[in-house]
Amino acid sequence: MTDQYRLIGAPVAHSLSPVMHNYWFRSLEISAYYQADLVTRDELEQAVMQIRASGIKGFNVTFPHKKSILLLLDELSERARLIGAVNTVVCAGSRLIGYNTDGVGFLQGLFHHFPNLAQKQHLSVLMIGAGGAAYSVAQILSETIAERIDICNRTMEKAFHLSAACGASVLSDALTFAQAEQHLDQYQIVINTTSVGLMPEQDHLLIRLDHACRHTVFVDLIYQPRRTALLKEAERHGFPVLNGLSMLVYQGALAFQMWTQLVPDSRSMESYLENNYL
Ligand code: ATR
Structure with missing residues (x-):
């Protein structure tokens, strides 16, 4: 059967x-x-x-x-x-x-592509978006490699809620997009968990990357299209990128x-x- x-x-x-x-x-x-x-x-x-x-x-x-x-x-x-x-x-x-299995799957995919991150423990992460997917990723990062997880989201209230849900094991703040842009050099990983890139005609950059640091890894949970506006822009700057296929x-x-x-x-x-x- x-x-x-x-x-x-x-x-x-x-x-x-x-x-x-x-x-x-x-x-x-x-x-x-x-x-x-x-x-x-x-x-x-x-x-x-x-x-x-x-x-x-x-x-x-x-x-x-x-x-x-x-x-x-x-x-x-x-x-x-x-x-x-x-x-x-x-x-x-x-x-x-x-x-x-979303969070653990995300982490395994990340470590497969960036094995050096698996050795880290005190990383600062910026998460864009505070929907369902963001909770799974924030949870696993707070248990493993993150010391700080900041969240920016169109609806600030949801960013505050996720920030509080990250728990006492990490530092966490809710930021506006403008604040996140300005402090981008503080993060080793930037993760887009929003659905913004799903429809190519609606895709747009939520934050400018001018202040990012050379080694910052840019991740998007979307895998179709293969490169969202965020990942295209990150690649244009020469930053390492990962889409959602591994997750x-x-x-x-x-x-x-x-x-x-x-x-x-x-x-x-x-x-x-x-x-x-x-
Ligand atoms: P999922 O379960 O896939 O995370 P979701 O819970 O609907 O889906 O969350 C979608 C995320 O994409 C949210 O963070 C949403 O922002 P809001 O909380 O403000 O709704 C974000 N999002 C969707 N469309 C957006 C847009 N046009 N601009 C900015 N953020 C957007």
């Missing part, structure tokens, strides 16, 4: 998760199939009820359901509870257990391990997707 896995969200048509998981299933000779289902906000509850009854083994959750799904699950991992968002669900019989692959690999207890090949997946789909 072929085990079934799903991605639920809206939109999902652009997602590379089906290509990635089905490739891993084939290469590890697992009889399973992963499919993206368009599920709108109004349809979420019904979709989860159907999944419960269907015998599906697990699913991923993406925008806009990462928070709202929490109330529909039976159990949450410590990390999912802490972040307040779920991107991976394991179906254990009819019990649904929620996890969040996609590493968070997916962690979900895959939870579902199958097998470790898929993340490194070759990243270059496969980069060469064939971006």
Whole structure:
């Protein structure tokens, strides 16, 4: 019998998760199939009820359901509870257990591309955006390599909220875009977690990079397009850049391990997707 896995969200048509998981299933000779289902906000509850009854083994959750799904699950991992968002669900019989692999996936991808960062402990990070994705990334950075995490966001109130949620283990401030621009030389990593680059016609620079330091790493969680306005501008200045493809692959690999207890090949997946789909 072929085990079934799903991605639920809206939109999902652009997602590379089906290509990635089905490739891993084939290469590890697992009889399973992963499919993206368009599920709108109004349809979420019904979709989860159907999944419960269907015998599906697990699913991923993406925008806009990462928070709202929490109330529909039976159990949450410590990390999912802490972040307040779920991107991976394991179906254990009819019990649904929620996890969040986004933050750890982000960090593994970052360390894969910039191994020197894995040795650090006192980094200053600027995060642009304070939505769901920002919480996962801020959480893992505060546990590992960051000593300071500043947040700038269009809606300041949300920046204050995320700054407070970073906890006592790091210093954290909410900044305006203008303040962030002026102090850009203080940060070793700048991460765009907003959705601004998703639509090429709406993409624009949220901060100017004139004050950035030569070694600052610029990261965007978006992988399509391959280079957002931020990453293009950072490249133009000669700064090291990373898009969201590695996060996609590493968070997916962690979900895959939870579902199958097998470790898929993340490194070759990243270059496969980069060469064939971006
Ligand atoms: P996700 O779960 O992917 O993080 P989200 O929770 O909707 O999605 O968050 C989207 C982020 O992109 C927010 O930080 C949002 O800023 P606001 O909090 O002010 O809404 C940011 N964002 C989206 N469109 C933007 C725009 N045109 N300019 C600036 N920020 C924008």
